[in-house]
Amino acid sequence: MHKPWWKILSVLLLVYTIIGGFLMDVPRLFILNESIRNLYFHVCMWFAMMILFGVSLVYSIKYLRNQSYLNDIYASAYAATGLFFGLLGYATGAIWANYTWVTDQGQSMANILKEPKLLGAGIAILIYCAYFVLRGSFTDIDKRARVTAVYNIFAFAMLFPTIWIIPRLVGSLHPGAPGSDSGNPALNFKDIDSRLRMVFYPAVIGWTLMGVWITTLKIRIELLKEKALLS
DSSP states (O other), X not given: OOOOHHHHHHHXXXXXXXXXXXXXXXXXXXXXXGGGGGGGTHHHHHHHHHHHHHHHHHHHHHHHHHOOHHHHHHHHHHHHHHXXXXXXXXXXXXXXXXXXXXXXTOOOHHHHHTOHHHHHHHHHHHHHHHXXXXXXXXXXXXXXXXXXXXXXXXXXXXXIIXXXXXXXHSOOSSTTSTTOSSOXXXXXXXXXXXXXXXXXXXXXXXXXXXXXXXXXXXXXXXXXXXXXXXX
């Protein structure tokens, strides 16, 4: 009998993330202080987003190689879940920015809206939103799958300059950027505390597995719709 052990693992890891995230002691980094607990949600959700978008990219490439419609369904489903986690990551990041940059530092909303990391993240999300707009603009299934597979490769490639490269080359309020008063508590191993690692890495795995679980449900729904149309 098939046992969905990884689904149980995802739930356990996320329960551990929530409990550990709120109860375990954390380092007091400059500006971040107690708000650093959002690391387990905001950053980990974006890690899960990148992984899900990466899986979507693989299925798009596989579609271009063998023209299997199933690969197109998988690519679309993983991209949709990745976008969902991207929106969650953006929302939790906005909440974090409000507490650290607006409340604690007294930054104006004008400065926040010009924040390079925020702008880059917004552009990346819009690029993937355009992926689904593009899918909805085709009535021919084969043409839709082929064109959106090519676009998906472009969209994934654009994640790196918009999220990882350009925001780290210019001045930013975001931790880890030039001109920042503190390092990046997620990616800089000189800054991340062992107490953070105990929750951070399980949280990345937990959110990613939850994303895969959501995607499998979306794929099953799509296959049932296709079966209903053919019957």
